[in-house]
Amino acid sequence: MHLLKLTVNGQNYEITVQLKTTLLEVLRDKLQITSPKAGCNQGDCGTCSVLVDSILVKSCLTNSLSVQGKKIITVEGLAKPGEVHPLQQAFHENYGAQCGFCTPGMILAAKALLDKNPNPTREDVKVGLSGNLCRCTGYTKIIDSVIAASEKMVTVTD
Amino acid sequence: MTLKVVGQNVLRYDGLAHVTGETHFADDVIIPGTLTVKVLRSPVSKGKIMNLDIRAAMSVPGVASVITADDVPCNGYGHIPDQPVLVEEMVRYKGEPIVAVAAVDEDTAIEALEKIQLGIEEEEPVFDHIQAMMPDAPKVRPEGNIHMFGKYPFRQVKFGDIDAGFREADVIIENTYRHPSLEHAQLEPMVSQAVPEAGGKLTVYTVSQAPHFHLEELYGILKVKKNNVSGKHWITEKGSRTGQGLEFGDINFIGGTVGGGFGGKNDMHADHITALLALKSGQPCKWRWTREEDLLYSTYRGCWYITIKDGVKKDGRIVARKIKTIRESGAYASSNPHVVEHNIFNSTGPYFIPNVHSRGYCVYTNKPPASSMRGFGLTPSTFATEVQANKIASELSMDPWEFRFKNVYRNGDLTSTGSKLDSVALIEMMQTLAEKTGVTLPDRLKQMSSAKRGGNSI
Known part of the structure; x- marks a missing residue:
């Protein structure tokens, strides 16, 4: 041991x-x-x-x-205790989570992407999340969620 | 009336829990000291077990329990209870569970599996369901390879007068459609966790999509007396210490949070074996299938051959349809007879056809049992009827929209199973669809309505 x-x-x-x-x-x-x-x-x-x-x-x-x-x-x-991270909120509001099983990994992959590239295109998001599989959503709403979060997070930083 | 939900986006009630990691799936219940379950699966597709010796496996340090078919009180389950929990004598598909082990950890469980002596006399399997229908095909099951719906080897729908329909037709158009088999590939693999509780009770954490069905099946397997668990099982029933003493109400079946199912979790995959091991060992047991096991041995959509022969008038109306649909079932019935029924009942698609004769066959092969997947047989049926619709339109040099406008159900039409329809909106739906997708319809189609069959030439 x-x-x-x-x-x-x-x-x-x-x-x-x-x-x-x-x-x-x-x-x-x-x-x-x-x-x-x-x-x-x-x-x-x-x-x-x-x-x-x-x-x-x-x-x-x-x-x-x-x-x-x-x-x-x-x-x-990901968020401070009692709070919800903008990425989590965006996944919730844009229906990026369906059964929820891929969601934790998906959100962290999105976090890693936005840390490097705060203003990604949809194509950037596809590449950034390409190591994570989802069987429910068809990915469209996951990409929507990440784009929505990036817009919100950029605004917050500004 | 003010609509509060219709037309509104409603946030998921479980959405926030999903994004914060608070959602707990069956595998997320962590109980220290839980035993790991592993299963010895058949290495061959068909054969007879000649020799099975588990003594060396039982003596591996850290092994709590080893079970075989002898430990299963009622070794038959499923919609038609023809599937053994653990193989008794005849292996019918590669990967069929034969022995299950519960041990302190995965390595110990695997070591125990490796010490099991298993001798199988291999027999010739059959994998293709069309081949399996031939009279000289190897028998998957003693009673034959074609599932009997009562006294018939098919499920059938007859509506109108099929011969008169074909006589009336100007053109006959016949095609065969093949739909391959598909795995659900949900992200959450099959998982079950069974925990013995005080007073001889049992808690089971399940990934089931159909917990009420499966709870009743589990009581049947454990041979617990319950009013509507009948005794007619295809495999043998036998006495066993395992499960005895349980009464109806003693199993707490916890589920409902499913990490993707798509019909793949309508069959019990892991709860029975895990429950038996927990009862026998008296300790919590967890069985999580590997991704490889899930892809190879869980249920899947069986493949289909669908032959449609249509008699069509020159104006585009289908006046007769004959369908023969053949569904691969794998080695056991599972939900396949029901899937074939659904497929046959939908053999006209959304179209009114006055003369119909459809037959559906469910055929056994030496593959894992197929089962439901997204629509219980309706998806392959829709695939075949819609491609056929386009082919007819093309053959008649008719616009595929117009062909559909002419043939879809109107209010008052009878389906081939005799239901009178009274709230049809297919014409209006297609008109809206055309408008939203920028398709310009001719006026005669725009003026049609579901209220009555009419308009230009029909």
Whole structure:
């Protein structure tokens, strides 16, 4: 067993893991943070996506010891407590979430995109979210949501 | 009247929970100490189990329970209860569950599976459902490959006088349409979590799209006495300690939050085995299918062959339609007979045809059971009837809009199953559709109405 120190959504944790334990298993099974899902568990669907030091990663393919000392963000910690992040609000208002299973990963992929490119085109959004699969929406409303959020967030910053 | 919801955008009641991660799916209930379930599936498509030895698997440290067909109180379930929870003797599709293991973790469960000795005498399978209909085809099931709807090997609708209809026709147009099989590929795989509770009760967290059906099925499998769980099962019933002592009302079935289903979760995939292991081991058990298992072995839309023969007048009216539709069912009935019925009942599409004869066949093959997917057979039916509509229009050199205006149902028309329609708006819908999509319709179509059949030449 190995000691793992990490910060998730602003909270520090010290836990023991096996060499083969993935970041997804740490989040779900050890910390009971369940928004990252095991949709395929092989890096295809993106519903396990989280931010590691602001970089989008697929937690099912990430060895937990590789995030030693790093800061992890899931959708549970995207907004300040009691608040809703503009991306979350936009996904809600533009029907970007249907069954909700891909939504946490989708929102974090959108966050990673907007961090780099605050004013994306629809084509930019397609490329930015290309690692995440959704079976319900046909993607149109997800793209609408990200564009709506980007407009709102740019306005807020201005 | 002020409309509060119609015409308004209404926010989803569960939308905020979805975007903040508060929504809990079946897999998101984390109970420390939960055992991991893994299942030994048949490596062959058809055969007879000659030898099954689970003793070495049971002695792997960390293995809590190993179950086979002997542990299933009533080993038949489904709409027609023909599907075994675990194979008794005959394997009918590659991937069919034979042994289930609950262990402290995934590695231990897999190690146990590897220690199971399984000998299957392989038999020749049949995969194509048209081939399976041939008299000399390998038998998927002892009673034959064509599903019996009562005493008939097909479901049939007869309406009007089909021979008179074809005599009246100027042109005969016949085509065969094939719809491939499709997997639902919902993002959430099959998951079940079963937790033994105080007093011998059981809580099951399910991904089911049909929890009320599945709860009743689960009681049937566990052989719990209940008024309307009948005893006529295709596979054997046997006594077992597992499940005994449960009474109706003892299972708390928790579901309703589904991570995509599309009809793929209308069949019980994981709750039965997980529940049996939880009852036998006395510990919480979770079975999450791998993506590979889900794609290969969960239900899917079976493929279809649909042959439509239409008798058509020169003015575009269809006066006779004969349909033969053949649906692949996989190895078990599941919802397929119902799917075929739906397909047959919709064989005219939205068109009034005075003389109809349609027959639907449901054919077994050595593939995983097919089942519902988005419309219970209506989608392939619509695909075939609408492509046929365009082909007829093309053959008659008629505008496809005009062809549809002439043939769609009007108020007072009878469907081929004898329902009298009284609130039809198909003409008005097509007029609106044309307007919204910038299609200019000739005046004679603009003047038509669903109120009565009439207008130019019809």
